[in-house]
Amino acid sequence: MMLLEELIDDYNAESIESLIVRGETNFPEDPFFPALRAYPLIREGEFGRARAVLEAASEKGDHYMIHCLHGILSDDTNFMFEAEQHFLRAVERYPDVPMVQRAIAVHYFNRKFFGEAGLHLMHYIRLAGFNEETVPMLLEFFQVFDEIPLEMNDELLKAAIGYLNANPRNPRAHSLYASICSHRVEMLVKRLPEDNHQLDDETIAMLLEVEEHGMWSATYDDSEDRMFRAMFADYIDNVVLPNTSRLYVYRLRLRYWYHRLTHRLTGGYGDSMRSS
Known part of the structure; x- marks a missing residue:
């Protein structure tokens, strides 16, 4: 589905690393930036390293990015139920963050749970607009x-x-x-x-x-x-x-x-x- 997949296909590892370095320098306590380091690792199939990075990032605190990337990691390793739990936890804690609704909509769409996908897609549209x-x-x-x-x-x-x-x-x-x-x-x-x-x-x-x-x-x-x-x-x-x-x-x-x-x-x- 044309949601997270476009971001995944077009990602640039060097740009992401540059963003992480600047973010960690300016916001050293924000878990978003160390969590983001797992994204290229997931895309390259280095799932063990990606999981370790996310667990280290979670020690700095909670963030929707941690849950979404855990969900994507579980999706890519075919642990669908585990992925769903990560996405649902993100929705429960961060219901007004567009990316969270977007991520779980992709998950359900790819599993052909179209009713659930449509519900979260509509929440995403409400937050992001047309x-x-x-x-x-x-x-x-x-x-x-x-x-x-x-x-x-x-x-x-x-x-x-x-x-x-x-x-x-x-x-x-x-x-x-x-x-x-x-x-x-x-x-x-x-x-x-x-x-x-x-x-x-x-x-x-x-x-x-x-x-x-x-x-x-x-x-x-x-x-x-x-x-x-x-x-x-x-x-x-x-x-x-x-x-x-x-x-x-x-x-x-x-x-x-x-x-x-x-x-x-x-x-x-x-x-x-x-x-x-």
């Missing part, structure tokens, strides 16, 4: 887990609207909003009586939002593999066309190409773009 790092996490999470409670969807929807309004030309913002709306449609449809499959006004409105913001994510697509364009094309073929008509799809594609060409030629739109 940004260029957290939005891809949610998009990836939605691809594998769709049983999100309606109440959580309400909260996500409000936050996604705020992120979208702050980033009106960001394809990920549009795609995230469309994904949340799509999940809401699925939940609303499941609540329909068995003898009545007529969509209500809210469900229809959500479908239109998925369509609209799927189109804008494709328009602003700047990804190397043009994934947002592919997602929009799939949505047209598998959702829009079976429930509308070829004429409707033709008009939708005309709108999309008009906006895409306009964006290419002018470099953008005004903030009122979504009303068009």
Whole structure:
């Protein structure tokens, strides 16, 4: 999952050591910096040395980094229950530290405990906010887990609207909003009586939002593999066309190409773009 793994893959041992030396010089009693020395050791597979470093750091006091690194160390050595206990202890003691919620979300996600992962991912998002790092996490999470409670969807929807309004030309913002709306449609449809499959006004409105913001994510697509364009094309073929008509799809594609060409030629739109 696109959480701690990105930090792990991109770590720089020399930069970490430089940070540790400066930290230990200026804050000699802070256990964070000696604990951080275990991080490169874990990445290099020197688990015994890493554990000894963490135990030495804990003699200076308690710190969320000690628990998180103990959890990662146990994860990497396949002691999953032990890892879970380290992460849970960190959450219990430091519930308002974003990294703690992030770390346990990764742990549960990798074990395919998606409900628990989603809970802690939401706590992390509340603490860290919607940004260029957290939005891809949610998009990836939605691809594998769709049983999100309606109440959580309400909260996500409000936050996604705020992120979208702050980033009106960001394809990920549009795609995230469309994904949340799509999940809401699925939940609303499941609540329909068995003898009545007529969509209500809210469900229809959500479908239109998925369509609209799927189109804008494709328009602003700047990804190397043009994934947002592919997602929009799939949505047209598998959702829009079976429930509308070829004429409707033709008009939708005309709108999309008009906006895409306009964006290419002018470099953008005004903030009122979504009303068009």
